[in-house]
Amino acid sequence: MIAAARCIVRRDLLLALRRPSDVGTALLFFVIVASLFPLGIGAEPNLLRAVAPGVIWVAALLSSMLSLSRLFAADHADGTLEQMLLGAAPLGVIVAAKVLAHWLVAGLPLVAIAPLIALQYDLAPALYGTLALSLLLGTPVLSLIGAIGAALTLGLRGGGVLLALLVLPLYVPVLIMGAGSVDMAAAGLSPQGQLQLLAALLVVAAAFAPWAIAAALRISTE
């Protein structure tokens, strides 16, 4: 079981490495979206400092959603997904491994690059840690919830837009707590509560989402 999971993670990471532009596009999207906001709302430093946590979180959310439709699409197209459904390893473990690989490719780079955006927004350096930690806890939840949507919309026309419609309302708690933790820290309060809630969301999502993703995949590939 563990071996199957490790195999899937390694395979998906290898596939992503062989096509680095896919990873780069989502990351670039994150940077561009975050850079558009000052152009739209003006470069007043106090304003930027105030909106920075929200903007960075919304950009991260959109960017991680962008790559979701690819999560199962290629495997579905070449029949690998059917083999996974029929195989001996439990489907829940396989999809958990796939989501982990997706997060390593689409979520973790965001955590790494977020301080750079924070720099652009003149966020206090003391907040970088909270921002990175909130993203570290929050982006896996985005991948887990998003994978449910990706599995449900597999092979549908207009899948990408539909995916956004399904998944974005469910992202709301993560956005609120993620951006809220940085806001709390900026206000001089302890972000501990929000971060712990984010961690709780991660635990709940990690426990239940693979099950829902597996059910959705079985429905979609019938």
Next chain:
Amino acid sequence: MSTAIKWFWFASPQTFFPLAGTIARACWIGAALLAVAGLYVGFFVAPTDAQQGEAYRIIFIHVPAAWMSMFLYVVMACWAAIGLAFNTRLSSMMASAIAPTGALFTFVALWTGALWGRPTWGAYWVWDARLTSELILLFLYLGFMALQAAIDDPRRADRAGAVLAIVGVVNVPIIYYSVQWWNTLHQGASVSLTRAPSMASTMLTGMLLMALAFWLYGIAASLVRVRCIIRERE
């Protein structure tokens, strides 16, 4: 045992079809009568509010619509879950039939809330916790309907919608509390939904009558829609 047999008897779309027609007719009549009574109480019997004047009277539409919007989502998710678990066609059809009515009530609640907010708060829209979570509820309904509309195979549509509805219903309390918390974090109590502490009993009567009327309307509209779905599919 005999009741159990009857339940399963009506679980078949063919036998349910005429029953749905009968119940829907009764519910239409009940809804119309109760709505007339409720509106009469609301507009002519209930006293004018001391603080809000006549504008408050929209709550006779607004509050029942908001109640029904949340209630119907849970009912929809229950039917969808039953359909997914027991593979009963009719349950899934009920879920798809309820969704548009639920979305309609959510929209009505938002719309009347905006109309009420303008004279009372001075703004059509504020980022109040309840408004925001109601808006997200509307998105959840629309997502459910969009997903079902995008899938051609009705069986797959039913089951995919069921998974989404169940995920949604688990998320609704989380969304509600997170939004409420976000609200208290971001803005003070400049705006609050708390009304006059004690509601006149005639106001409550009018509201309950309207809630019952909306409830019966919801049943009737869903049953009419489920009859259409049965006709389409069977």
